Amino acid sequence: MDIDALRSAHPDHWSKATAIRALTLDAVAAANSGHSGMPMGMADVATVLFEKHMKFDASQPTWFDRDRFILSAGHGSMLIYSLLHLTGYEQFPIEELKNFRQWGARTAGHPENFLAQGIETTTGPLGQGIANSVGFAMAEEMLRAQFGKKLVDHYTYVIAGDGCLMEGVSEEAISLAGRHQLSKLIVFWDNNNITIDGKVELSSSTDQVARFKANNWHVQEIDGHDPEAIDAAITAAKKAGKPSMIACKTHIALGHAAQDTSKGHGALTDAGQLEAAKAAYGWNHGAFEIPSDVKSAWEEIGRRGSEERFAWEGRLGALSERKQEEFQRRVAGDAPKKLASVVRALKKQASETLPKVATRKASEMALEVINPVMPETVGGSADLTGSNNTKTGDLGIFDTDNRKGRFVHWGIREHGMASAMNGMALHGGVKPYSGTFFCFTDYARPAMRLSALMQIAPVYVMTHDSIGLGEDGPTHQPVEHLAMCRATPNTLVFRPADVVETAEAWEIALSQKGTPSVLSLTRQGLPTVRTEHKSKNMVAQGAYVLAEAEGKRQAILMATGSEVAIAMEAKKLLEAEGIGTRVVSMPCWELFEEQDEKIRKRVLPAGPVRVAVEAGVRQGWDKWLLGERGREAKAGFVGMSSFGASAPAEELYEKFGITAEAVAEKVKSLL
Template sequence: LKPIDHFTYTFLGDGCLMEGVSHEACSFAGTHGLGKLICFYDQNGISIDGEITNWFTDNTLQRFESYGWQVLEVDGHNVEETLEAIRTAQQDVERPTLICCKTIIGFGSPNKSGTSGVHGAALGEDEVKKTRDELGWEHEPFHIPDDIKSEWECKDEGAKLNVSWDQLMMEYSKKHPKSFDELTRVINNELPINFENSYRDFINELSAGDQKDLATRKASELCLNYFCEKLPELIGGSADLTGSNNTFSSVSTEMLPDNPKGNHIFYGVREFGMTAMTNGMVLHGGIKPYSGTFLVFMDYARNAVRLAALMKIPNIFVYTHDSIGLGEDGPTHQPIEQLVTLRATPNLNNWRPADIIETAVSWKEAICSKDTPHTLILSRQNLPFIERSKGQIEMIEKGGYLLSSDDKADITLISSGSEVKLIIEAAKTIAKEGLKANVVSMPCLDKFVSQDKAYRDSIINPEIPKLVVEALHPNSWHCLVNLNDVVIGMETFGESAPGDELMNEFGFTVNNIVTQAKKLTAK
């Protein structure tokens, strides 16, 4: 019995095959022999600017054969040829299939068929009439004749297939009750029974454990050891940076062409393709993918990240090496503006945790999400563990919370990720000089600003100055600060040097925070 056993069909055009992501995805599909993938290529030779022979002259057949695909060519207007090609494609389950359907765009239009004039514009009344005459179409607009409707309508056949499916699942549930229950759970995107209790125990173990002062990318790996064991639907992967992104857990196994049952995918250097593929996995259901690369390389995947947010699918993106703190790799690898772009994206929650506890909460938020994708923005360098009360741990999920507070505070210090340790130390320093500070960790600005005003004001007092510290571009923070407040951030590209030296050079130091706090409070 195979409860999941189907083909996947996609439709694409000339423009799709010009896009670089088509190479990323199709090369990967060929390498892994994804024989259940069947693609229809509408090969009409026209894009918006006109005939593509002036900008797209690839030999598509040879291109896809070089990927290891089966390639079939048909007259896209011939139904029987197309049906025969589908049958041939279905018989070869060792290779994905590209069915090249040679078509004429705007078929039947006397003056516009085969031209870009019909690509994205209406025919117009006169041309519609001429097209009707050309095709011998005598029926009223939007009227579908019964003989044509009966050819295309598949309600009865669909009902039979659905009954057959229900019977298969009923038989499967009887023969494999545990597997059936687990399949039902993951398809419904539900958590296992007692997961919440298990998670609380995990948080307590982390708080009491001896692995605390860690880079948050390493903390993420420790969290994955727990989450991947509890949730077999988690399927990991990285764009050729597995060891750097720490996406391979203690229970991960390698998914390779000769081992398709593995749960960690090596995507190669394909950030866009990787992100698009994981979007597809979420849309399919029953799989909860996560994928990793450096934060700066998110730019390559940007469109697929945006689509995840637009489609309201809870994909998980792991982005490590999150600031100039990564060091010698220099400005080509040091992200500056990327987090601003992510935070500006509607329906996308971006977590930049300060230690292992915030990392665990970030992972739980991502895993429990129903319709919002999440990014986890993680450090390369080690970060110190932050002591918290049970109540403070419970507040992390709100996106921002107080680490320390004073009813008579003169200033609020706010930070995320690797800079939280700096504002904690700065608060201690200015306290010796008579300044009282509220200290706020803001692992998820997106989540915090979605809280009600009463909660936001209880964490960030609107009546006193605010000083924000984050080693990334400062524009994200204008939703919290006013013109009199200060954001210590990055408004230039970084440099190639050890991370500690760069932090010092660009002002991410306790001394600079103290200096700016004194100026803000005029004390």
């Protein structure tokens, strides 16, 4: 690559882009780890994007109508940290860059949304950023339709690498984006032909340009180091009327001895090579030194959007107070006051009428009363709409001709769905929930973990949550998935037992702002166990006494979801033999863990035999069976220890021994 030619052709551009390259080299050298090559290769694209196109105001990083910038190739984190520093984000003084990858720094190895403003999403696990971006762009479309383009009108820009495009989730994402003609989504592909193992040819012969076209995208191919070509391509992309992919031919680690090699992907820390690269750039400044003219030019870019922001604030301020409040509530992600009252009314009705329905149906009943009072909810399903029961009458279908539609047909794309839900939640203004079968948590898992890590609150509606789904067999029957979800930090896992608990779970899930929820819901019908109306949200306690022992308390049965009714049946059997039995419903372990010991002790006192019933694996239950004042000799578990099987549900419960009789027997064997 002829560095001198690049430099002399566009000297102002060159010095701005070089600031990114130099900061990257310095920070990686200081940390002695990190990824140098990508920021060095994509510095020109990023510079032109921020200088000429990105709508943002560095002094107001959370301005709602800003363009969103997503670094899907998150390992190149120094690119975004450099941009945030150079354009003047308060949270990114040069000290942050000097502390790259150190404890407590905002400049983590990969960009973490929860550490700093200006980082729209956590990236690093490849493919997630580009899949998030679909949710960002959908949310923008929806909100533009709802609030008008005077308040919502912005682009989502993505930088994706070869890794992002090899990950399967990228196909789900670009297929969705193409289907929905998300014309304000613009993806730059860092086409540098290098992965960690070597050249891309080593593992791929896919024609990415043809692939994006096949997925109904507008595509351009440019020299990713030519600022004029970059500018022109972005301008054209904005007018494309489709999602647009700009294939940017770049040189990884441009100007460094490791240029165009897989070594260039990683940490370029050799001092001599570093100096040589800087010399080649014509950059004669010390480590972390940015000449003031270059810094000023970048800070002017950081201020470029302030006028537009002022104007936007003016338009917002001109709305009626009520409209402003509603908009601000939506942006803040606060649940409306009406949520509690509609949930309470449904609970009361259910406790009176005692419906026998599957909890997936109970969930639909809850959504039918919630969606009308929460215009921010966006529902969906991964091609199981009739099974997940996530679509309510009032939502409308999101489509190219109905951007106000609030239900998304995600197709058979659980991973892309979850990742787009993350994008929606991060964008703000909407509250995503969507469903698939609980077993396919497996497919959505990478994005579900990121919901928890990113401290956002999408709601995963996971139906068909055990062998209770019956004939579809073990591929569709979760047994370890409750344990998996519960093992994940910062995740609320709800397994409600009836309509009342389901409604309570929904209230809690939709009130979260920093924690995702998983609703584990049955296919099969369940009786109402909450037969006495309480206005208090009992699920919020995590676990509670559903039915007290008659006479002396000799046993405590703990259960969740569909097994609560089995525990209640077992209680009857035991009480008939004079064995006083308490039933504790445990719809949400995480919330119970948060309770004071006093409350936990009241629910789970020392002494009685404890038997837990859940149609999943035992892992995790020992905490409640043996811990919390329990004892090994007086504790038992009735559940699964293997994969399921294909047969009618009732038969499976019999064959796998999850019955009231088995529970009663287990108790008696422990007395």
